Amino acid sequence: MMPGLVMLVLLFLLNLASSYINQNEFSFNGYLSVEGAAWLDPSGLLKLTNTSVRQGGHIFYKNPVQFKNSTGGSVSSFSTAFIFAIVPEYPRLGGHGLAFVISPNDEISGAPGGYLGLFNATNQGNSSNHIVAIELDTVKNSDCGDIDDNHVGIDINSLQSVRSASAGYFTDEGEFKSLDLKNGDTLQLWVEYNGVEKQLDVTLHPIGISKPKTPLLSWKKDLSPYMYESMFVGFSSSTGLFTSSHYILAWSFKTNGKAEELDLSRLPKIPRLNDENTRGIKQLWRILALTLSLTGLTLVLVVVFGAVLISRKKRFIEILEDWEVQYGPHRFSYKDVFKATKGFKEKEVLGRGGFGRVYKGVLPSSNMQVAVKRISHDSRQGMREFVAEIATIGRLRHPNLVRLLGYCRHKHELLLVYDYMPKGSLDKFLYHLPNCNLSWTQRFKIIKDVASALFYLHQQWVQVIIHRDIKPANVLIDSDMNAKLGDFGLAKLCDLGNDPQTSHVAGTFGYMAPELARAGKASTSTDVYAFGVFLLEIACGRRPIEARAPPDEAFLADWIVDCWDKGDILATVDGRLEKNFVVQEAELVLKLGLFCSHLVAAVRPSMSSVISYLDGVPSLPDDLSSVMKAREFPGGSNDELITAENNSINSLTITESFVSHGR
Template identity: 55%
Template sequence: MVSRILLVILLLKLVASFDNEFIFHGFTDANLSLNGLAQITSSGLLMLTNNTKAGLGHAFHPELLHFKNSSNGEPLSFSTTFVFAMIPEYPDVCGHGLAFAVSPSKEFAGAMPSQHLGLFNTTDNGNSSNHIFAIELDTVMTVDFHDINDNHVGIDINNLISVNSSPVSYFDGKSGGSKSLKLISGDLMQVWIEYDGMDMQLDVTISPIDAPKPASPLLSSKVDLSSVFLDDMYVGFSASTGAATSHHYILGWSFSLNGDAQPLNLSKLPSLPYQESAKKKSHLLLTIALPLAAAGFLLIPIAAIFFVLRRRRKKYGEILEDWEHEYGPHRFSYKDLFKATKGFKEENLLGFGGFGRVYKGVLPSSSTQVAVKKISHESWQGMREFVAEIASMGRLRHRNLVQLLGYCRREGELLLVYEYMPNSSLDNFLFQGKQPALTWSQRFQIIKDVSSGLHYLHEGWEQVVIHRDIKASNVLIDAEFNGKLGDFGLARLHTRGTNPQTTHIVGTLGYLAPEISKTGKATTSSDVYAFGAFLLEVACGRRPIECHPSVEVPGLVEWVLGCWKTGTILEARDPVLGDEYVVKEMELVLTLGLLCSHPDPMARPSMRQVVQFLEGDAPLPPMSADALITSTSAQGYDECFDDFVISDLSTTDRTDRTFSSPFVPGGR
């Protein structure tokens, strides 16, 4: 009888252990709960996302696991390891990453893609009621979440602001030092996540697939999960894409509660698609080459083929110099862009401005919509430096910046490739009668979007970027009516710690800071001045300087100043809005527009302060209308400066005018 009881106990423990641990070498027969873009491929790969923009995917073990000690309610220890790969649609331009997650639910209602990784949204991020623990493998730097860079591992607890994070690297036992890894390289990597419930110690380790598990973890933190974990939780993965896309794959996964996860047998893992493709191509090459070698008498058909290929090569011919190889990840083939735009036909023309025309295109390899701008560059000097700048700007990542995806050079043309903005420009809504008309709430959100993007350019990236042409026609609107700052052709990159100034007077009249007439140099403060003009432009529905104003019509700044002095500043609002606006928000925007437009650069706020004012995190400083009017009158434009700027704009070297009005009808 005793032996039977012991046998039953042993079987129960054995069943419990099976419930608390599992291992997958590929997922062909795996019973996983999938939603969103997630699917199991025919080769057994768990694919969380594909090249769908702004998509998300979840894959979770279908059964609840008991994560707490029944006797004292403390979290149990757990261990997991998995092999993954991220393959971006374009090299160096990737979706937002993936995360291993422990969650009370395998359904994430309302979760958002992009920087939210398919786990949270704008309203629930940071809520303690989420009860979500995650390890993020993040490939985009999101300023709002205090990300350290665009290639890091982070520990997330109910929040995408990580409690600890580190750039991706591993300890190499052979060299005795740390080596960097690039998450979006497309290479296979393995992650180990180990949590000691008694000591509350969490270790996260990563390494390339061909290296043993490093002796030292990448992240090691004391983490109390007792209030995070419920009694029963699900484990699995979440991934997302944004404007840039990528395939997120899991090849193998092992998990254990109250024990060490079983090691993965790497030889049993399925192959990635490009690995399979390489094998097929090699086999296909042998299959074709041998018959061709035996069929030498078919020289005439072969010669005809060569003739056709030569014509095709000429049709799709590009300029590719040796120095451009280092920028390969940002380069598109002319053939792909030609096909994407249907041969740059007029029916695909979105608009023109500056030095080029802009065409809508659909990339044949991914069905991704893009905007392609063709610019003449035959007489340009410094092409190498300019392409280097394009490559640098292609690394800028912010939800409120239009993504520059890359470039191509062919004969006398430079082609720039951007993400496509379906709602064109803000200028079209304000001044061209594009419908539906923007509400005040939409305008105010777009203002905050642009301020966030400009703050990132000035302070959030590794280099200072001065935009130099902020205006409504350079603000693009996406499908959800979010504002994105575009047209970086007038931008210059400046290493931090140096004098962030430039020597060319370029920009648009009405947005140029008065000090530029004396120095000829742009700074972050002159960007703030242009942003002030933009604020008034959006709130008032008027351009800073009318094309053919009558003598009686003052400039926009002077007009709003006059209304402010008489206590009727709300009279300056766009009459199209009627009474459909929020008084405090309108007053804030108009007053802040005046402050940013102050003639004295030292009196203007920084973009960090502007963001705080707009978000209500700081009050506006006191201002005197009389003093501001006096200053404005004393430093107004004179005719000789207007003539100088107009002349300079007509002769400025094309390097400074490159990205004018991307894919916006009407242009500059």
């Protein structure tokens, strides 16, 4: 037999043997099938897409993995870990993301440059797909119910995720740290399914730290109906009008056990899109160095060095106008805020909102921990008036308000500096800590704390302060589990007895009173409406609008009214409490929440009345049931009779989108 033919036979037998040995446990190796725009680099780097628009790429382990012992059996436990990087062609503009995929086939036909390379417009959502995927999504697609443009999701036969969360991880202390999927950093993802407990856990973290104890996502669900006895495992990705290079640097997989730890010392290098430009610049400098005389080169270096110094100095130039002197104690220098947040580094991000990001910082002068909200200034309001309001709010002192320490303005940005709350927001406790469940006692105290803060803003301060954005994300928890209302970036001031002026609509959809959407006039009554929704959310442990809930439960307030009408209002209380709550208090919170969030402003109580109701003196009105179920306020004017049908979402100008973290 010829030597060349012998070598081919040996390679075939080695390949065949490895296929059987490693079919249910393997590490990143050469036994892969590649489709579409994907390719394998000789260094061991997998690239799913390139800079071509509307392209898809797939890489699968070429042998099927046995997930069930028999047809109709249960899916076995499995675990996979992989390291990935997403490098966008243009900074901050990703397209579209990638997904770890369990598929019936190692070829996904009919998937265009979209839908992460998994589906198309006709089969999206079909139960016949039998695809289970974990998406790392860098584009916000409203058609798929995406929560943002930087999230992780669990997908079953569709990109409408059954669970999703903004990218990040939980420290061992329970603090949430945000991560940016599309900044080119190498990140690691774990996907683990417990076949006994029927639970799927997804954990994301930077490669420089150990795997967090708390998963980013958990879904208790039997995967058996969605998977065949044998399935293919791999990765899928796609690009749109904007493109990203999606890389897999290392990968391990195992059934009935934990996937092998990945060797970080052997990771291939990620090519950057500007590598060629960098090489060109280096070559240019070499030419200049050879051709310029020593004197000329020295002159060039002096000029460049001087330009750098001037640029750095201009970066922190402060423009203090005469009228700002009166607010001096409340103004921080941009240089101090910049240093405090380490130059607004991504790893210092505490959270994101429609107005901007919130960063953790340490003031260099005092080593005091602070939270810095970085927002773009609204040009429809004069900078002078805005700063005057911020300075006024900075003088507020109440145990249930997050203290606003001051502000900083730089170019077209405003930076608000607050006290730092180590336990984070109430939103995190309700939706992002799977192993942390607030007791009823804690929830009732939080409700009273926020009510006390609003009563102070509406009726106890020398001016009326309308918060305009009451929701769990803006309620922060201190180290003693006390609730503090924060984020006054939207707050409005008006004198006692005077109506606030009409302005553009601001707030969060789901918490906005109907008259605010229609007329654009915020008032203490619109705050009370949002507080009412907040009460219902705390008691029921779910968001005001849940698109994936049954139709009769999609709108929280309507569902509660229906249950009340059936004589079982307590059926809406958060099931995680396992009926460990005070019945009288739970009924009070639910009914008071409906009272406060009535569609007609004139029906809603004041915050002083709310405080009295929460204290049990007096009781809620005897005719409250009929008032709530009527859905109209008798004798009200046409302006007051706002119904759900009048409240057209299309007519709203919303400054921060209402989103569900469950996609």
